[in-house]
Amino acid sequence: MAMALLATFAQQPAAATDTTRGRPCVIQIDSIGHNYQEATVRPGEKNYFAGGGVLARCQGTGSVLSADSVALFAGVGRFDMVGQRNPVHIRDTAITLDATTAAYFLRQERLEAHKNVVAVNRKTGSVLRGPNLTYYRAVKGVRDTLEMYASGRPTIEYHSADSGGGEPYVIVADRVRFKGNDRMWGGGRVTIDRSDFAARGDSMQLDQAAGFAVLVGKPRVEGKSARPYTLTGTRIELGLQGRGRDIRLVKALGDGVATGADWRLTADTIHLHVDRKKLQQAFAWGPKDSVRARALSTLNTIQADSLALDLPDEVLDEARAFGHAYSTSKTESPKRDSTATPEVSWFAGDSLTARWKQVPDSAGTPRSKLYRLIARGSARSFTYLASEHDSTGPSLNYSRGKVIDCVLKGDKVNRCTVTGGANGVQLDPRPPAPPDTTKADTTKKKPRP
Numbered sequence: 001m002a003m004a005l006l007a008t009f010a011q012q013p014a015a016a017t018d019t020t021r022g023r024p025c026v027i028q029i030d031s032i033g034h035n036y037q038e039a040t041v042r043p044g045e046k047n048y049f050a051g052g053g054v055l056a057r058c059q060g061t062g063s064v065l066s067a068d069s070v071a072l073f074a075g076v077g078r079f080d081m082v083g084q085r086n087p088v089h090i091r092d093t094a095i096t097l098d099a100t101t102a103a104y105f106l107r108q109e110r111l112e113a114h115k116n117v118v119a120v121n122r123k124t125g126s127v128l129r130g131p132n133l134t135y136y137r138a139v140k141g142v143r144d145t146l147e148m149y150a151s152g153r154p155t156i157e158y159h160s161a162d163s164g165g166g167e168p169y170v171i172v173a174d175r176v177r178f179k180g181n182d183r184m185w186g187g188g189r190v191t192i193d194r195s196d197f198a199a200r201g202d203s204m205q206l207d208q209a210a211g212f213a214v215l216v217g218k219p220r221v222e223g224k225s226a227r228p229y230t231l232t233g234t235r236i237e238l239g240l241q242g243r244g245r246d247i248r249l250v251k252a253l254g255d256g257v258a259t260g261a262d263w264r265l266t267a268d269t270i271h272l273h274v275d276r277k278k279l280q281q282a283f284a285w286g287p288k289d290s291v292r293a294r295a296l297s298t299l300n301t302i303q304a305d306s307l308a309l310d311l312p313d314e315v316l317d318e319a320r321a322f323g324h325a326y327s328t329s330k331t332e333s334p335k336r337d338s339t340a341t342p343e344v345s346w347f348a349g350d351s352l353t354a355r356w357k358q359v360p361d362s363a364g365t366p367r368s369k370l371y372r373l374i375a376r377g378s379a380r381s382f383t384y385l386a387s388e389h390d391s392t393g394p395s396l397n398y399s400r401g402k403v404i405d406c407v408l409k410g411d412k413v414n415r416c417t418v419t420g421g422a423n424g425v426q427l428d429p430r431p432p433a434p435p436d437t438t439k440a441d442t443t444k445k446k447p448r449p
Contacts, residue, residue, distance in 0.1 A: 027059070
C-alpha cells in the first residue's frame with residue numbers, strides 16, 4: 001500500500017537535479033499506519049487520503065513531514081496534514097514547525113499552518129508561537145529568500161545568527177512578516193522586551209544584518225537597569241552592534257523626550273548612547289525653527305541649540321550646552337514656609353558647562369547635585385550670593401565677562417570668578433531697619449489722670 005501511494009504521489013513533475021536545499025518539493029510517502037483511499041475526480045486525476053500516522057518527505061531533500069492523516073489533491077497541487085493525537089511536524093532545511101493542521105501548496109512552495117503553531121528557525125534559533133503561519137520556501141526559480149507571515153498576535157523569541165545562545169528579544173505584534181533570517185516587520189501594538197530593555201509602538205522594522213531597527217506610532221523605549229531611562233518621539237531608531245545585536249544607540253526623531261532618574265531632556269532630536277546595557281551619553285539638538293534643546297533636573301534647567309550629557313553608567317555627571325546657552329538654578333523653599341519664593345540665579349553664554357556630583361538624600365539614596373557652572377563667550381550671570389557671615393540675606397550680583405565660573409554649595413551660589421573684560425553690579429543686602437523711635441515705650445507707666 002505504501003509503495004502504491006508513493007508511486008501515485010510521485011507522479012508530479014520531477015525537479016531538476018539539485019542539492020538538498022532550494023529544490024521544489026515532490027512528496028514521497030515513507031510509511032502509512034492504515035486507512036488508505038483513492039478518489040477519482042476526473043479521468044487522469046485522483047485525490048489520495050491516508051491515516052493512522054503518516055511519514056513523508058520532499059523527495060531528494062532533507063525535508064520531512066509527519067501527521068496523523070494526510071490528503072493529496074493532485075489537481076490543485078495541495079497536500080493537507082492533520083494532527084489529532086499528535087501535532088503535525090515538519091522539518092525543513094530552514095525551519096522546524098509544529099501545528100494542529102497544515103496545508104502545503106506544491107506549485108507555489110507555500111505552507112499554511114494553523115492552530116498551536118510553533119516554528120523554529122534552524123539557523124538562528126528564533127521561535128514563533130501563534131495561531132497561524134504562512135511559510136514561503138526559498139526555491140530556485142520561485143523565490144530566492146524564504147518569507148513568513150503570521151497574524152493573530154504571535155509571540156517571537158528573536159535571536160540573531162551570531163548571538164551564541166544569548167538572551168533573545170521577545171517580540172509581540174498583531175501581525176508579523178519575516179524575510180530571510182535577519183529581517184522582520186511587525187504591525188499593531190508592537191512590544192519588544194528583554195531583561196534590560198522594553199519598547200512599544202504601533203509598527204516596527206528590524207534588520208539585523210544592517211544593525212538597524214525602527215519604531216513608529218507613538219513609540220516608547222525604556223531601559224530597565226537600576227537607574228531606568230525612557231525615550232519617546234515621533235520616530236525611534238535603534239542601532240544594534242556586536243554578538244547578539246545589543247542596542248548601542250537609541251534615537252528619537254521629532255518631539256523627543258528622554259527622562260532619567262534625576263533629569264529630563266527635550267529636543268527635536270535626541271540620541272542616547274548605550275554600552276554594557278547601560279546609558280552612557282545623551283545628545284540633543286534641533287533645527288533653528290524648532291523647540292530648543294532643554295535639560296531639567298529638580299532645581300536646574302539648561303537650554304541651548306544643542307546639548308550633550310555625560311551619564312557614565314546612568315549617573316548624571318556633566319552637561320555641555322552650545323549655542324545661545326542659558327541655565328537657571330533655584331534654591332529650595334524652606335519646608336516651614338510654603339509661600340516663600342525661591343531664589344533663581346541664571347547664567348548665559350555662547351556655551352555652558354554644568355557639573356554634578358553624587359550626594360545622598362535624606363534616605364541615603366545617591367542623587368545628582370549641581371556643584372559648578374561655567375559660562376563661556378559673552379558670558380552673563382545674575383546670582384544670589386550667599387554669605388556664611390551675614391545673616392541678613394544674599395547679595396545680588398550681575399556680571400559680564402568672557403568666562404564666568406561659579407561654584408555652588410548646597411543649592412546656593414557660593415562664589416563666582418569672572419575673567420576677560422569683567423564688569424558688573426553687586427547689591428549687598430539691605431541692613432536691618434533701626435528701631436522705630438517714634439513708637440511708644442510700653443515699658444513706661446502711663447501718668448495717672
